[in-house]
Amino acid sequence: MQLTHLFTDEQKAIRKAVREFTNKEIIPVRENLETDHSLVENILQKLVDLGIQEGGCPTEYGGTGPYSMMTRAIIIEELSKGDVGIAMSTGVNAGELLAPAIHAGNKVVLDRFAPAFSKDKICYACIAMTDSTGGADTENPLFQGRGIATTAKLEGDEWVINGTKSWPTHAGIASMYLTVCNTDYDAGDDGIALIYVPSDTPGLSFGPPEKKMGFRTTVNASIYYDSVRVPKEYRAAGPGHDAKFYYAAMSVAQWTSAIESLGIAQAAFDIALEYTGDRKSGGKPVREWSMAAGIIAEMATRLEMMRGAAYNFAWMLDNPEDYGPPFSNQMISKASLLRIFASDGCVWIANKAMELMGCNGLSPEHHLEKYLRDAKVTQLWLGGQQIAKYRVVRGYYDYVVS
Numbered sequence: 439m440q441l442t443h444l445f446t447d448e449q450k451a452i453r454k455a456v457r458e459f460t461n462k463e464i465i466p467v468r469e470n471l472e473t474d475h476s477l478v479e480n481i482l483q484k485l486v487d488l489g490i491q492e493g494g495c496p497t498e499y500g501g502t503g504p505y506s507m508m509t510r511a512i513i514i515e516e517l518s519k520g521d522v523g524i525a526m527s528t529g530v531n532a533g534e535l536l537a538p539a540i541h542a543g544n545k546v547v548l549d550r551f552a553p554a555f556s557k558d559k560i561c562y563a564c565i566a567m568t569d570s571t572g573g574a575d576t577e578n579p580l581f582q583g584r585g586i587a588t589t590a591k592l593e594g595d596e597w598v599i600n601g602t603k604s605w606p607t608h609a610g611i612a613s614m615y616l617t618v619c620n621t622d623y624d625a626g627d628d629g630i631a632l633i634y635v636p637s638d639t640p641g642l643s644f645g646p647p648e649k650k651m652g653f654r655t656t657v658n659a660s661i662y663y664d665s666v667r668v669p670k671e672y673r674a675a676g677p678g679h680d681a682k683f684y685y686a687a688m689s690v691a692q693w694t695s696a697i698e699s700l701g702i703a704q705a706a707f708d709i710a711l712e713y714t715g716d717r718k719s720g721g722k723p724v725r726e727w728s729m730a731a732g733i734i735a736e737m738a739t740r741l742e743m744m745r746g747a748a749y750n751f752a753w754m755l756d757n758p759e760d761y762g763p764p765f766s767n768q769m770i771s772k773a774s775l776l777r778i779f780a781s782d783g784c785v786w787i788a789n790k791a792m793e794l795m796g797c798n799g800l801s802p803e804h805h806l807e808k809y810l811r812d813a814k815v816t817q818l819w820l821g822g823q824q825i826a827k828y829r830v831v832r833g834y835y836d837y838v839v840s
């Protein structure tokens with residue numbers, strides 16, 4: 439799928455630079471990334487040096503200012519071809535974490551949390567949504583916040599937060615936690631609160647890193663909030679507004695997942711294409727046999743459709759005057775169907791790549807098995823495929839559970 443007509447000259451240059459970075463810095467060491475976290479940190483630090491971390495951070499705090507989703511898509515796709523965990527770590531950045539505070543004009547939050555993103559050290563951030571009682575309930579907009587188990591109560595000038603989050607990326611290593619809470623279960627969307635919590639706040643503690651099948655280059659852990667107190671100004675915006683930001687983040691997260699799926703699928707496709715070109719069967723390359731060629735054609739078809747759809751949605755996010763705000767039911771619906779299509783496509787493509795490579799595909803030295811393990815995660819997170827399907831139909835039915 440040719441996309442260059444959609445890109446500015448600057449975006450073409452960014453794509454070239456990040457693609458070269460992935461080929462030079464990530465691909466040669468990808469086999470060892472899961473077992474040696476210092477390699478991951480080294481790569482993340484080089485990305486900081488390239489200026490990626492400043493993306494989306496307001497200029498008055500040393501950042502680039504708003505950056506387009508098209509640019510973000512380019513960076514995430516290119517990095518995901520090397521390692522999706524590294525892409526993910528780069529993605530949970532100023533643009534995503536600070537977005538609610540930026541849109542709300544919350545200067546207290548920005549003064550406290552934004553400068554870290556423009557420093558020359560890695561700034562890990564964490565978006566803590568998933569409650570230990572079930573991510574699907576937390577992330578199901580049909581419940582209008584009633585599925586959010588973590589509570590926040592206003593006492594004097596402070597929010598007091600109690601609850602347990604499970605699985606958030608960067609839990610335990612991040613310096614800041616955007617925490618999704620409920621202030622009042624009878625208030626519907628008005629009860630949803632997004633509250634920024636610094637890592638050194640008393641009462642905040644963390645579980646050990648989760649062991650997991652995929653995305654092993656990122657850290658996931660439980661977060662325990664035991665009467666954690668933060669200033670009342672650390673709530674992003676206020677009743678109603680936080681819900682919109684939460685739903686907008688959901689659109690962006692579903693779409694980001696689709697871009698990550700695209701990068702993983704492209705990498706799996708490339709590996710299988712090369713392998714079946716070299717590997718001979720009956721005296722000719724495996725991919726010259728029509729049965730294999732048919733599989734490769736189907737892989738390519740899904741891949742190109744995924745790319746077209748994912749970049750199309752980036753364009754929609756960048757043009758809200760034409761397509762509406764990212765928190766509308768219609769945009770959440772489109773983001774969710776895109777994510778379902780891309781994650782299913784990604785798992786299918788990685789699986790077919792393995793099939794084409796036979797037993798050698800299982801061996802880490804051929805690199806494919808890691809992409810297959812990473813692919814599976816993109817079907818499971820963000821409330822899972824089922825909740826994503828509810829989000830899809832909601833854009834067409836427009837109902838909520840009462």
Ligand SMILES: Cc1cc2nc3c(=O)[nH]c(=O)nc-3n(C[C@H](O)[C@H](O)[C@H](O)COP(=O)(O)OP(=O)(O)OC[C@H]3O[C@@H](n4cnc5c(N)ncnc54)[C@H](O)[C@@H]3O)c2cc1C
Pocket residue numbers: 565566567568571572573574575577604605606607652653658815818819820821822823824825
């Ligand atoms: C690598 C990785 C990174 C992650 N990063 C983050 C992060 O940064 N921040 C964060 O907050 N969380 C994060 N998560 C957590 C993830 O988003 C949740 O695991 C996800 O939302 C699913 O929640 P759950 O596992 O608790 O599933 P559950 O809620 O226990 O659901 C189990 C299954 O039941 C299905 N189900 C639930 N309710 C219904 C229903 N009403 N109808 C039909 N089916 C239903 C679900 O789709 C799912 O398949 C991450 C997870 C992973 C693996």
